Amino acid sequence: MRKALIGSQLRQLRRDHGHTQAEMARRLNISPAYVNLLENNQRALSVPVLMALSEAYGVDMRELLSDRDAARLAELRSAVADPAFARDRPDLPELRGAVDHAPRLADLFLHLYRSHRSAMENLARLGGAGSAEDLLVTSPETAIHDFFRDNSNYFDALEAAAEDIRHQLVGAPDDMYALLKRYLRMKCQIDVRQVGLDEMPDSLRLFDAKAGQVLLSEALDHPNRMFQLAHVLALVELPQVLDRLTDDSGIESEAARARCRVELANYFAAALLMPYEPFLDLAEQTAYDLDRLGAAFGTSFEQVGHRLTTLQRDGARGIGFFLLRIDKAGNVTKRVNATPFALAEKGGSCPVWNIHDAFSAPDVILPQLVEMPDGAQFFTLSRTTPRPVFSRHQQASRLVVALGCERGDAHKLGYAREVNLDRDGGAVARIGIACRLCPRQACGHRAHQPLHMNLPIDANRRGRTRYES
Structure with a gap:
């Protein structure tokens, strides 16, 4: 034997x-x-x-005495050879250790991997991609989102730099635009000029480092002019910090690296205009009143919402928020996250969520308690945000921003006082990430067959939708 x-x-x-x-x-x-x-x-x-x-x-x-372990090991070796595991791929001794000491965990991993491969093949057929591997190429937006989320959407180096420069500016929030222009001119030898739409019809900001000039479109409102100057200040004063953080991200694509630097500069701009400690203090004093925060710091609703997602400093944490921005077609144009909430990446966010209703109630904050398929509940706020208008043909150019936190933190928000947070009480909207991924059955809003499950079909019965009966 x-x-x-x-x-x-x-x-x-x-x-x-x-x-x-x-x-x-x-x-x-x-x-x-x-x-x-x-x-x-x-x-x-x-x-x-x-x-x-x-x-x-x-x-x-x-x-x-069967060779089941040998077969399990062989399947594991095949699975981790997938392009999805190109980084930090386990070696053979690690795989043998998993088979020897955690066989059930190995079996669950293999079951999950087989489901993943099946979903990839379905997506490939659905989207006409050449292969499932083509769908595993991470988009720049996803790579950056994951990098920020891995860092809890907080970067201490940028916060410290913002605090240092803010002390040098020496002035009140309502003087910030003039202070930034003076700082750029006196310390960086960069002039700022506002130009008309006829001179710059397709751009909101142009920075010419060699000429030492920043051109701002007259289509920008005051908060966004300040934000653009703070962004340029990051490019001029913090190139090494931006490069180091981008290198730390592990992002390899040049397009994604360039985009990552933009997002890091945006982070700095928000930190400069809304300094961490004063902003957090006022947020807690006002029960996270977004309008009060915007008025105090001279910033927009969207800028305030984005800043709230970054209050994750050890020893001085605010509420963990996510932020999602969509257009009228439901396409996701921005997403940042400091919570366990699963954000849709490309669009098709759930119609049960009132983020879509906000377009019908411009400038009104709509609260809602939502529940994900796994039972996790979140309190969300949705409101329109205006976009720069270049001509009369672009009137009512709006997007919707949704801000949300875990239900356990909702009592800290003044907006939640009108919503019954009692688990046995108030209405909870049961939403999903997107129809193709949502496992909910008997949903009257279902628009697609789920990729990972088969819904029951009975020719003798008509259910809420044509996808199940």
């Missing part, structure tokens, strides 16, 4: 019967220490012990 190492099967057999190593040893007439050695594959299974196992636990000897 070949050398038989069955540690994982023996351990699972013992656990299935609720036995300790001592109890198993008694039943097999061996010592507990020997059982421990067998379970850790430090001793091979002998014929007498194999016979005792068969008699005591009623197991088939052929099943115990």
